[in-house]
Amino acid sequence: MRAHVLTKYGKTNDVLRFVEHPLRPPGQGEVRIDVEAVALNPVDVKTREGEPKVLLPFAPPFVLGSDLAGTVVEVGAGVANLRPGDPVYAYAGMDRMGAFAESVVLPASRVARRPANLGAVIAACLPLPGLCALQALDAAGVGRGARVLIHGGVGGVGGLAVQLAHQRGAEVYATVGPRDLDRARALGATHPIDYRESRFEDAARELDFVFDTVGGDTLTRSFGAVRRGGVVASLHVPPSAEALRAAGLRAPWFLRALLPLLTRKPRGLAARAGARLVPILSVPGAAGLESLTRAAEGAGLQVTIDRVFPFEALADAFAHLTSGAARGRVVLGRR
Numbered sequence: 001m002r003a004h005v006l007t008k009y010g011k012t013n014d015v016l017r018f019v020e021h022p023l024r025p026p027g028q029g030e031v032r033i034d035v036e037a038v039a040l041n042p043v044d045v046k047t048r049e050g051e052p053k054v055l056l057p058f059a060p061p062f063v064l065g066s067d068l069a070g071t072v073v074e075v076g077a078g079v080a081n082l083r084p085g086d087p088v089y090a091y092a093g094m095d096r097m098g099a100f101a102e103s104v105v106l107p108a109s110r111v112a113r114r115p116a117n118l119g120a121v122i123a124a125c126l127p128l129p130g131l132c133a134l135q136a137l138d139a140a141g142v143g144r145g146a147r148v149l150i151h152g153g154v155g156g157v158g159g160l161a162v163q164l165a166h167q168r169g170a171e172v173y174a175t176v177g178p179r180d181l182d183r184a185r186a187l188g189a190t191h192p193i194d195y196r197e198s199r200f201e202d203a204a205r206e207l208d209f210v211f212d213t214v215g216g217d218t219l220t221r222s223f224g225a226v227r228r229g230g231v232v233a234s235l236h237v238p239p240s241a242e243a244l245r246a247a248g249l250r251a252p253w254f255l256r257a258l259l260p261l262l263t264r265k266p267r268g269l270a271a272r273a274g275a276r277l278v279p280i281l282s283v284p285g286a287a288g289l290e291s292l293t294r295a296a297e298g299a300g301l302q303v304t305i306d307r308v309f310p311f312e313a314l315a316d317a318f319a320h321l322t323s324g325a326a327r328g329r330v331v332l333g334r335r
């Protein structure tokens with residue numbers, strides 16, 4: 001089978017090779033999946049560049065990629081819930097990756113039946129961002145009547161968070177660019193806010209929950225929008241060493257030493273606001289995927305696809321994603 005191998009870390013796409021790659025049969029508790037579509041996430045670009053390299057339990061060369069949809073073709077011993085022929089999707093996990101390949105072996109505990117009403121291209125866009133969105137909403141116990149603000153409300157993570165929060169009966173504020181106000185409304189945001197024109201903390205106050213998918217100044221100002229006793233969840237606050245290890249990642253001594261310093265500002269802001277700060281780290285898992293499948297098959301989940309590239313064209317897909325021109329998800333499809 002062929003796979004997109006990252007030969008070494010680098011800022012340009014010449015570090016990628018689409019080559020024949022060996023694949024072992026599934027072991028105990030694992031399944032082999034014939035991949036039909038994979039979705040690109042910002043973390044794939046960051047990984048190509050080596051940003052998370054101190055966390056990874058392996059070094060190049062390795063097969064890149066997080067999110068995939070495909071069909072189970074082989075199951076290892078002890079797998080009871082999946083069978084050959086099952087249409088599935090998965091987030092491979094940062095501790096494993098390997099999704100950008102024609103075939104991948106993954107623990108069955110990271111794989112779930114994909115929504116019957118969605119094709120492989122759309123299903124491949126759900127796992128990593130959807131799992132993050134669920135984790136954030138669950139951490140804050142977002143339910144009926146909760147007043148929530150989702151930053152980047154039509155982005156990969158934010159777009160799913162808006163829909164899932166709306167489905168739970170929350171009143172949803174969302175920050176988006178000027179061209180995306182109607183799109184945010186269509187996803188379930190009753191109060192879309194143009195982040196280029198307005199200060200969200202003037203329009204949205206005393207909120208139960210703020211989900212920061214943007215970081216920087218947006219995270220800092222989020223503490224002005226949350227109520228005392230509320231929750232700010234962020235994709236841009238480093239998680240604890242325990243959370244990294246639980247996700248199968250490394251937490252070297254220098255990172256452990258730096259973590260208190262790296263998180264001091266948001267922790268201080270949270271303490272002053274009387275809010276709880278929750279760092280979000282994507283964690284693979286079938287249970288979360290099953291919840292996404294129920295949401296997609298029930299009220300429905302929408303994903304905007306910007307462009308589907310041929311499977312071998314990862315370099316072109318990366319170039320398109322990093323150009324900033326994509327207005328939706330970028331996918332590689334095999335058929």
Ligand SMILES: NC(=O)c1ccc[n+]([C@@H]2O[C@H](COP(=O)([O-])OP(=O)(O)OC[C@H]3O[C@@H](n4cnc5c(N)ncnc54)[C@H](OP(=O)(O)O)[C@@H]3O)[C@@H](O)[C@H]2O)c1
Nearest residue numbers: 042043152154155156157158175177195214235280281282
């Ligand atoms: N910690 C984790 O485990 C984890 C997991 C997933 C993602 N992430 C990170 O989280 C970030 C978002 O991921 P994603 O997949 O959602 O990215 P994405 O699909 O690129 O979406 C980002 C969205 O944020 C919007 N945005 C940019 N600046 C903004 C601002 N100041 N205020 C409000 N919205 C703004 C963008 O809108 P415009 O089009 O107007 O620029 C875009 O819609 C990435 O940096 C990613 O690496 C971390």
